[in-house]
Amino acid sequence: MTASDIYDRLSDKSRPVFTIGVAAELVGVSVHTLRMYENEGLIIPERTQSQRRRYSQVDIERLQCIRVMIEDRGFNLAGIRGMMSMAPCWEIKGCSESDRQSCEAFESALEPCWMVKAKAEACQNEVCAECPVYKEVTTCHNMKSFLKEHWKNV
Numbered sequence: 001m002t003a004s005d006i007y008d009r010l011s012d013k014s015r016p017v018f019t020i021g022v023a024a025e026l027v028g029v030s031v032h033t034l035r036m037y038e039n040e041g042l043i044i045p046e047r048t049q050s051q052r053r054r055y056s057q058v059d060i061e062r063l064q065c066i067r068v069m070i071e072d073r074g075f076n077l078a079g080i081r082g083m084m085s086m087a088p089c090w091e092i093k094g095c096s097e098s099d100r101q102s103c104e105a106f107e108s109a110l111e112p113c114w115m116v117k118a119k120a121e122a123c124q125n126e127v128c129a130e131c132p133v134y135k136e137v138t139t140c141h142n143m144k145s146f147l148k149e150h151w152k153n154v
Protein backbone atom coordinates (compact mmCIF):
# COMPACT_ATOMS: atom_id res chain seq x y z
CA MET A 1 0.00 0.00 0.00
CA THR A 2 1.37 3.41 -0.95
CA ALA A 3 1.45 6.49 1.27
CA SER A 4 -1.23 7.96 -0.97
CA ASP A 5 -3.48 4.91 -0.38
CA ILE A 6 -3.03 5.33 3.35
CA TYR A 7 -3.83 9.02 3.13
CA ASP A 8 -6.97 8.27 1.09
CA ARG A 9 -8.11 5.77 3.70
CA LEU A 10 -7.47 8.17 6.55
CA SER A 11 -9.36 10.97 4.85
CA ASP A 12 -12.42 8.81 4.06
CA LYS A 13 -14.73 9.81 6.89
CA SER A 14 -17.27 7.15 6.02
CA ARG A 15 -14.83 4.29 6.39
CA PRO A 16 -15.92 2.15 9.39
CA VAL A 17 -12.68 1.66 11.32
CA PHE A 18 -13.46 2.18 15.00
CA THR A 19 -14.46 -0.68 17.29
CA ILE A 20 -17.34 -0.08 19.70
CA GLY A 21 -14.84 0.41 22.54
CA VAL A 22 -12.92 3.11 20.67
CA ALA A 23 -16.14 4.79 19.49
CA ALA A 24 -17.44 4.86 23.07
CA GLU A 25 -14.19 6.42 24.26
CA LEU A 26 -14.22 9.04 21.50
CA VAL A 27 -17.79 10.05 22.30
CA GLY A 28 -17.33 9.83 26.08
CA VAL A 29 -20.01 7.24 26.82
CA SER A 30 -20.06 3.56 27.74
CA VAL A 31 -20.23 0.67 25.30
CA HIS A 32 -23.63 -0.17 26.81
CA THR A 33 -24.87 3.32 25.90
CA LEU A 34 -23.81 2.89 22.27
CA ARG A 35 -25.68 -0.42 22.12
CA MET A 36 -28.73 1.31 23.58
CA TYR A 37 -28.59 4.05 20.91
CA GLU A 38 -28.51 1.34 18.28
CA ASN A 39 -31.46 -0.52 19.82
CA GLU A 40 -33.37 2.76 19.85
CA GLY A 41 -32.71 3.19 16.12
CA LEU A 42 -30.55 6.30 16.43
CA ILE A 43 -27.56 4.75 14.68
CA ILE A 44 -26.82 1.78 12.41
CA PRO A 45 -23.14 0.82 12.73
CA GLU A 46 -21.53 -1.32 10.06
CA ARG A 47 -21.00 -4.99 10.92
CA THR A 48 -17.94 -7.05 10.00
CA GLN A 49 -18.35 -10.58 8.67
CA SER A 50 -18.11 -11.82 12.25
CA GLN A 51 -20.88 -9.37 13.24
CA ARG A 52 -18.63 -7.01 15.16
CA ARG A 53 -19.69 -3.38 15.08
CA ARG A 54 -17.54 -0.83 13.30
CA TYR A 55 -18.04 2.95 13.42
CA SER A 56 -16.83 5.58 10.97
CA GLN A 57 -15.91 9.22 11.60
CA VAL A 58 -19.37 10.12 10.26
CA ASP A 59 -20.90 7.79 12.86
CA ILE A 60 -18.85 9.49 15.58
CA GLU A 61 -20.23 12.87 14.45
CA ARG A 62 -23.75 11.45 14.55
CA LEU A 63 -23.14 10.17 18.09
CA GLN A 64 -21.74 13.54 19.14
CA CYS A 65 -24.87 15.15 17.79
CA ILE A 66 -27.00 12.78 19.88
CA ARG A 67 -24.97 13.71 22.96
CA VAL A 68 -25.56 17.43 22.29
CA MET A 69 -29.29 16.75 22.05
CA ILE A 70 -29.30 14.93 25.38
CA GLU A 71 -26.87 16.99 27.42
CA ASP A 72 -27.45 20.52 26.13
CA ARG A 73 -31.05 20.42 24.97
CA GLY A 74 -32.67 18.01 27.40
CA PHE A 75 -34.00 15.51 24.86
CA ASN A 76 -34.51 11.87 25.79
CA LEU A 77 -34.00 9.02 23.32
CA ALA A 78 -37.68 8.86 22.34
CA GLY A 79 -37.60 12.60 21.64
CA ILE A 80 -34.57 12.28 19.38
CA ARG A 81 -36.21 9.37 17.57
CA GLY A 82 -39.33 11.44 17.10
CA MET A 83 -37.31 14.30 15.69
CA MET A 84 -35.49 12.01 13.28
CA SER A 85 -38.90 10.72 12.15
CA MET A 86 -39.63 14.22 10.79
CA ALA A 87 -37.10 13.76 7.96
CA PRO A 88 -39.29 13.83 4.83
CA CYS A 89 -37.94 10.62 3.32
CA TRP A 90 -40.86 10.46 0.85
CA GLU A 91 -39.75 13.79 -0.65
CA ILE A 92 -36.09 12.84 -0.78
CA LYS A 93 -36.86 9.44 -2.33
CA GLY A 94 -39.61 10.84 -4.56
CA CYS A 95 -42.20 8.30 -3.38
CA SER A 96 -45.45 8.09 -5.32
CA GLU A 97 -48.78 8.81 -3.67
CA SER A 98 -49.53 5.07 -3.44
CA ASP A 99 -46.09 4.40 -1.91
CA ARG A 100 -46.80 7.06 0.69
CA GLN A 101 -50.14 5.55 1.58
CA SER A 102 -48.62 2.08 2.09
CA CYS A 103 -45.63 3.26 4.13
CA GLU A 104 -45.69 3.50 7.91
CA ALA A 105 -42.90 6.08 7.76
CA PHE A 106 -45.20 8.58 6.06
CA GLU A 107 -47.45 8.66 9.14
CA SER A 108 -45.21 7.76 12.06
CA ALA A 109 -44.04 10.59 14.29
CA LEU A 110 -42.44 8.11 16.67
CA GLU A 111 -39.89 6.28 14.56
CA PRO A 112 -37.53 7.29 11.76
CA CYS A 113 -38.24 5.59 8.44
CA TRP A 114 -35.34 3.16 8.76
CA MET A 115 -37.02 1.67 11.86
CA VAL A 116 -40.53 1.09 10.54
CA LYS A 117 -41.50 -2.42 9.51
CA ALA A 118 -44.08 -1.66 6.82
CA LYS A 119 -41.91 0.21 4.33
CA ALA A 120 -43.04 1.40 0.93
CA GLU A 121 -42.09 -0.75 -2.04
CA ALA A 122 -39.48 1.84 -3.08
CA CYS A 123 -37.54 1.10 0.11
CA GLN A 124 -37.97 -2.62 0.53
CA ASN A 125 -34.67 -3.61 -1.05
CA GLU A 126 -32.70 -0.61 0.15
CA VAL A 127 -29.87 -0.67 2.67
CA CYS A 128 -30.95 2.05 5.09
CA ALA A 129 -27.42 2.66 6.43
CA GLU A 130 -26.40 3.70 2.91
CA CYS A 131 -29.46 5.82 2.20
CA PRO A 132 -29.13 9.63 2.08
CA VAL A 133 -32.13 9.96 4.40
CA TYR A 134 -30.41 8.02 7.16
CA LYS A 135 -26.98 9.46 6.46
CA GLU A 136 -27.99 13.10 6.38
CA VAL A 137 -29.83 13.00 9.67
CA THR A 138 -26.42 13.34 11.31
CA THR A 139 -27.39 16.99 11.58
CA CYS A 140 -30.20 16.00 13.95
CA HIS A 141 -29.60 18.95 16.28
CA ASN A 142 -30.59 21.24 13.43
CA MET A 143 -33.56 19.55 11.81
CA LYS A 144 -34.81 22.86 10.44
CA SER A 145 -31.75 23.23 8.18
CA PHE A 146 -32.25 19.66 7.04
CA LEU A 147 -35.88 20.38 6.18
CA LYS A 148 -35.04 23.60 4.36
CA GLU A 149 -32.47 21.81 2.27
CA HIS A 150 -34.58 18.80 1.38
CA TRP A 151 -38.17 19.88 1.47
CA LYS A 152 -38.42 22.94 -0.70
CA ASN A 153 -42.12 23.42 -0.03
CA VAL A 154 -41.66 23.95 3.72
Ligand code: SF4
Residues within 6 Å of the ligand: 089, 090, 093, 105, 113, 114, 115, 119, 122, 123, 126, 127, 128, 129, 131, 132, 133, 134
Ligand atom coordinates in the same frame (compact mmCIF):
# COMPACT_ATOMS: atom_id res chain seq x y z
S1 SF4 B 1 -34.22 3.28 2.35
FE1 SF4 B 1 -34.45 3.23 4.57
S2 SF4 B 1 -33.57 5.18 5.30
FE2 SF4 B 1 -33.99 5.42 3.10
S3 SF4 B 1 -36.02 6.33 2.92
FE3 SF4 B 1 -36.24 4.08 2.82
S4 SF4 B 1 -36.66 3.39 4.91
FE4 SF4 B 1 -35.77 5.47 5.00
